[in-house]
Structures are given as structure tokens and as C-alpha cells.
Amino acid sequence: MRRPRSADPRWSDVTPKSLFLSRRAVIAGAGAMALAGPARAAWTVDEPPTALEAITSYNNFYEFGFGKDDPKRHAGAMTIDPWSIKIDGLVDRPGTYDLADVLKGQAIEERIYRFRCVEAWSMIVPWQGFELAGLLKRVGVQPGAKYVAFESLARPEEMPGVRKMNLDYPYVEGLRLDEAMHPLTLMATGLYGEPMPKQNGAPIRVIVPWKYGFKSIKSIVRIRLMDREPPTTWNQLQPQEYGFYANVNPQVDHPRWSQASERRIGEGMFAKRRETLMFNGYADEVAGLYSGMDLAKFY
Numbered sequence: 001m002r003r004p005r006s007a008d009p010r011w012s013d014v015t016p017k018s019l020f021l022s023r024r025a026v027i028a029g030a031g032a033m034a035l036a037g038p039a040r041a042a043w044t045v046d047e048p049p050t051a052l053e054a055i056t057s058y059n060n061f062y063e064f065g066f067g068k069d070d071p072k073r074h075a076g077a078m079t080i081d082p083w084s085i086k087i088d089g090l091v092d093r094p095g096t097y098d099l100a101d102v103l104k105g106q107a108i109e110e111r112i113y114r115f116r117c118v119e120a121w122s123m124i125v126p127w128q129g130f131e132l133a134g135l136l137k138r139v140g141v142q143p144g145a146k147y148v149a150f151e152s153l154a155r156p157e158e159m160p161g162v163r164k165m166n167l168d169y170p171y172v173e174g175l176r177l178d179e180a181m182h183p184l185t186l187m188a189t190g191l192y193g194e195p196m197p198k199q200n201g202a203p204i205r206v207i208v209p210w211k212y213g214f215k216s217i218k219s220i221v222r223i224r225l226m227d228r229e230p231p232t233t234w235n236q237l238q239p240q241e242y243g244f245y246a247n248v249n250p251q252v253d254h255p256r257w258s259q260a261s262e263r264r265i266g267e268g269m270f271a272k273r274r275e276t277l278m279f280n281g282y283a284d285e286v287a288g289l290y291s292g293m294d295l296a297k298f299y
């Protein structure tokens with residue numbers, strides 16, 4: 001049976017493969033030694049990346065408005081240099097660190113991850129970044145720390161959604177410490193070999209590929225180590241719909257829509273939907289973090 005042809009541009013139409021591959025080589029040459037290591041083979045999905053154009057023009061970044069095209073239209077106004085991140089709470093070396101200091105000594109790798117939004121669409125994104133664990137180890141996590149809280153920039157002058165207070169800002173998210181320390185959890189600084197586009201959360205954001213996209217908080221200005229579960233934006237707004245864990249789970253539906261299948265951005269509206277994978281396809285790596293937990297209760 002023939003499938004209808006996709007109306008959306010394909011990745012290969014937008015970015016010639018040779019160009020993308022040569023960018024990868026540049027990144028590797030710049031010292032991302034882990035690119036060659038076994039970690040990359042295990043953690044990079046072997047699926048064609050979604051078109052750069054789609055990844056950068058269909059976004060959720062409510063600080064710039066609710067529309068999918070609002071971030072691309074408005075994020076240009078966000079100042080990302082200078083940029084610093086306050087790291088505090090239960091750490092040995094709290095402080096306000098310049099982005100350059102945060103990046104210092106971290107091996108930037110490319111990881112091609114599945115990215116699944118709670119709105120039942122997904123993408124394949126070639127991120128560049130480093131493991132959050134590396135940063136947390138450097139600032140020294142104290143024994144009492146059990147959770148990591150994140151906070152995004154909230155600058156009304158540059159962000160129309162913040163001006164309107166369309167949500168309660170700053171956007172806040174959190175992870176359990178073991179989730180934050182998991183090697184899959186990235187601090188992402190770019191995609192497709194370019195610095196992070198502003199609409200995708202420049203200059204630095206979290207990527208947690210086994211969780212729904214809203215956990216992957218953008219444009220981070222504060223990281224705090226805590227002894228208790230931190231409040232999170234969507235959980236505070238609609239606790240029945242958005243839990244703290246938000247692990248991708250085809251068996252636990254959102255109250256208003258099914259999570260059993262998803263639409264892959266770039267394949268067109270008429271392409272066959274894909275079955276959603278448990279933990280977004282990362283079950284082998286992360287299911288152990290939740291052994292003994294009722295995932296319908298801790299959704």
C-alpha cells in the first residue's frame with residue numbers, strides 16, 4: 001500500500017547529508033573525544049534526524065507566547081551574552097558561574113535523541129551537550145541532596161509571554177538526583193552542530209530524553225540542589241494532568257488525550273502514527289531508576 005506523500009520537507013531536503021556529517025567531523029575534531037567512544041553508539045538513535053527547519057520553527061517556549069511559531073518569531077530579542085547560572089543549595093561550591101566557566105572542561109558530545117512532547121508529537125534531534133552529572137560533580141553535591149531544581153530566564157522586557165504572565169514565571173522544573181546524574185541527561189548547548197537556537201532554549205538547556213518534553217527546561221539561569229521535591233510549573237498549574245516524573249509511558253494516558261501513539265514531526269499529517277515506546281525507547285537504560293514504583297501513581 002502506498003502511503004500519502006509527506007507535505008513537510010524532509011531532513012535531507014533541508015540539510016545536505018554531507019554538510020551535516022562534515023559539521024559532525026568539525027565537532028569531533030574540536031575535542032569531543034567521546035564521539036568515537038562506545039557511549040555514542042549506545043545513546044544515539046539510528047533514525048534520520050528531523051529537519052532543522054522543523055526543530056527550530058515548531059516550538060514550545062511559552063515565555064515567547066503559546067503559538068508554535070511564537071518562539072521563532074520573538075526569541076531573537078532574548079539577550080544570551082553575558083549569561084550566568086546560579087548554582088546553590090546543597091552544594092560544596094555554590095556561586096554564580098559565567099557560562100564559560102560552566103562549560104570549561106566539559107566534553108561536548110553529539111547525541112541524537114528521540115524527543116517526545118506530551119502533546120503526542122515527536123522529533124529526532126541531534127543535540128550537542130555534556131552530561132549534567134559532570135557539572136554536578138564539579139560543584140560538589142552534598143550528601144543531603146536528593147533533587148535538582150532548575151529555573152529559566154524570565155525577562156519581561158524581552159519575553160512577551162512573561163510580560164502577559166501567560167504562566168507563572170519563572171518556568172521551573174526538577175529531577176530526582178539519580179535522574180539528573182544519569183548519563184543520558186544532557187546540558188545541551190547546540191543542535192545540528194550550531195549553537196543552540198534561541199527558540200530551542202539558548203544558550204543552555206536540559207534534555208531528559210525519556211521524559212515528556214516539558215521536563216527539558218530551556219534557557220537555564222539557576223540550578224539548586226535540594227533535599228525535597230521541588231515545585232514544577234506544569235504540576236503546579238494542573239496537578240491531575242502533569243506529574244513530577246512525566247516519564248514517557250504509552251500505558252498511562254493524559255486525562256485529555258491518549259499517549260499510546262505519536263506523530264513524528266516532518267513526516268506529514270497523514271503519515272502513519274508511531275507507537276509510543278516505554279520511556280521513549282530508553283527503558284533498557286532507565287527503567288531501573290523506577291523499580292518498585294507504581295508508574296500510574298507517580299506519573
Ligand code: MTE
Pocket residue numbers: 055058059060061062063116117118152171199200201212213214215216217218219
Ligand atoms: N522551557 C521553558 N523555559 N519554557 C517552556 O515553555 N516548554 C517545554 C520545554 N521547555 C518550555 C520549556 C515543552 S512543553 C517542550 S515540548 C519543550 O521545551 C520543547 O522544546 P523544543 O521547542 O526545543 O522542541
